[in-house]
Amino acid sequence: MCIQQKIKKSILWALCVCLLTLCLPVSVYGSDQNERLNSKFRSGAYFHYSYKTNLDDIRFDKLDYIIYAFVEPYADGNFRPLEKPEQVKELIQRAHAHDVKVFMGIGGGSTAMDFDILASDKDSVIRFIKSTMGLFEEYDLDGIDIDWESPLVGQSAKNCEALMQQLSKELKAKGKYFTCAVSGTYKPDKGIDSTNGFTDACLDTFDWIHVMTYSLQRTNSPLWFPDVSLQYWHNVRGISTDRLVIGVPFYALPSWKTYRDLIAENPEAAYIDQVLGADETQESNYNGINTIREKTKLSLQNGGGMFSWVVNVDAPGEQSLTALIYDTIKEAEAMGVSNFVNKPTVIYKNREIKFDASSGYPFIDVANRTMVPFRKSAETVGMTVSYDAVNQIATATGNGKTIQIPIGQPNIIVDGTTIALDTQAVIYNNRTYIPMRAFFENAGCRIKEWHNNTRTAYVE
Template identity: 35%
Template sequence: MDKNSKGKGVLRNLKSCGHIMLVLFWAVTLTLTAFGSTAAQAQTAQPHKQAKGSLEKYHGFRVVGYYSGDLFDQPVADLQLPVYTHIIYGFLIPQADGSFIPLAKPDKLRELVEKGHAAGVKIFVAVGGYTHQGEPVVNNFERIAADPELLEKFTQGLVDYAQEYNIDGYDLDWESPTYTSSESHEQTVLLLKAKLAAQGMGLSASVNGTRDPLNGWEAIAAITDQAAEALDFINLMCYDLQSDVHHSPIFFGDLSVDYWLNRGLAPEKIVLGMPLYARPSWLQYRELIALDRENAYRDYVATQPLESYYNGLPTLREKTLLAMRKAGGVMIFDINEDTKDETSAIAMIGQTVGKLTEQVGPGQNLREVCENNILLVIHQQPLWLSVADGRPFIDEAGRILVPVRKPLETIGAVVTYDGKTKTITAVKDGDVVKITIGQSDLSVNGRIVPMDTAAVMVEGRTYLPLRAVFTGFGYHVDWSDYGRVAYITK
């Protein structure tokens, strides 16, 4: 999964072959600088100052943005910093001699650190990637990790660099360890983690996704339990799937989360990665929206010459809900590729996480709240129900019951209640639906329609089966269990 190659969308018109673009880009923009000068500067660096309060923002849930500042020209000022808990700036490229190629835009990193810390965001830097100048970066990782002297030089160099730029940690993007390099990968993680922890810094890693929740392929099975436990969190790269027409389907993320849960990794350490680009076209999310704003609500566009399979807002929202139920965060790659208006994926993710975070009460945790949450999405817009509105729930028979008034008012119905007959009447566009508490049918324009359960009163609010609330007015209801979302359309 070529993370560095996501910059292809930036310069795709300049290159005839997308697979060589990154090679040319790095060759032009990066200066091959030895590490020695960086280490010398670090001796006069200021003490490390961490961003405060990032995890408290969402009760421990992480919202991580991958920001390839060296590949894109998106200004730091355009980032929606209050949404994030972490931003990962990419990329430092390891060299075979234990040094690394420093960032092409160090001033941009300094600006990100300053503004990110002011907003309570932790700033990490990504180390590695997939290829550089046509060569797999993993080759240099393996050479360094196999030599104790090179490994010491490399890890200490990263610590010095972190202190110089006042960052909060690193994301290790070793793509990917093998069974042969498994032990040296573990040693690298443990040594780097120990050095960073001593300075109050963190360490995450980006790892591949999997379709098998029990037996992951070599790229992740080679990551030892000791290495995984040492990391503060792992970013699951649940995109670029080769075995499905869609490169980032929701089931891929779900199975990848399950794999790490089955291995015993704490859910709060698992961060579900989501893309903001399409394949095989490599078009960015913002470019697809520029073609048609309705593309924000789709997962496929028949672009030419190559099609675009991607994640629109509904899928990104549902993946976020899935992660809030089962994992510990979401990661977005790459935040440069978002829009700046109401179709913004980052803004939607921030709203989703924020709305559910608000529901966490005393003695509750976020996953518990999210496990019990059911979201109604009406004509592509989420309906966030408050305690006063009443919230949907699943009864003992497994039926989804929803409060009547607010959802019907949302579609434009006028709702009244007759306390004597305990009957609710809803009127919309000449259609009249009547519901009586305790009866297992309803009236639609005088026609009796059976329901699979009776209308009930809960804490002073009338609840009906989900489909019964809307089908009386000709609406269609689709249910997705991944995010526990009901999609309501007409």
């Protein structure tokens, strides 16, 4: 080998080592469970009284806070009686036993007109604030979440701003949390009618906002929805990323089936986002495990937390989305958030390939190619691995194929045929890394999708 080739290879080696170390565990992010919620990445959920619920099924150990939905205001500022006050008390007791905060959600989708009327009348505003603060005397609450869907641009928006400023003052004096729910958007640079009614001064009163990135017609909650919504609320409206908490649905549209019911019908539904029915009304579009993981990764990168609508209908056990969100956050904290969001994820036949420190983590190389640990990838697709240390050639055999990987060479050999690559396999910490597409496609698989915003590959 000539000197120039040796220098070139040494430089490439150093760059690959540098890139790979970005994926190794180095730091912890916001892991103190006792710190105030607005200084950490949050895992929250709405709880709605209308669903038949066994509180034993709620994963309190996987949540930072729960919002009980809803207490509904009358136009005069008083509240409609709660449907299940004893349920609220038991929920609060169980949540607090797990150090989980509980907020009362005020409003709901059908209360916009009542909000509009009460916010325009001085006496109604006084009654509303008194009624709200009275909730803290009746229930051991930690905060309030406002669900006004939504004030209109103009006088309605001004009245909303004034009301929220007054209520915020009362809540902050008691050290309580104050949040609200807002709509997602279809474009990163433009809001919709239901977002424009919240003035900047109004939004400033809240500790954080819940961005409702679900119920987008029959598609419900595609991956791009929270992505563009986070861009809008941060770049256009100026909300800091740590105050943006994105929402995910635990239900399907247009069938309105719950995630729990879909999984009960077919456990494999946990790993996909659509189940077809007998007709269009029975089609179920929702978010399964893989999409929820991607959205959590998006929020770790550009947001301040995750919440679900609603936790009552989550599935139990290994298919729990509440547990998945929490465990994904903890994985990011252990690895270091920037390392985690930059680490590629590979989904093979709808299951994540669990790369770890012992197998090595995927990374993006200097040629902008996704590199995956060779042994773990090969064994996942049913192949066996061997290594020729003298000639530095790794080999995978199985499924009627033999794939040879010359280390440091811009090619691989498949069943005796040399195939050129635009990058090359490398060794780091005694592990061989191979370009993802080159390996999987020559092993008889197909890269079905690549999501660049979350660095996630779907292989089948």
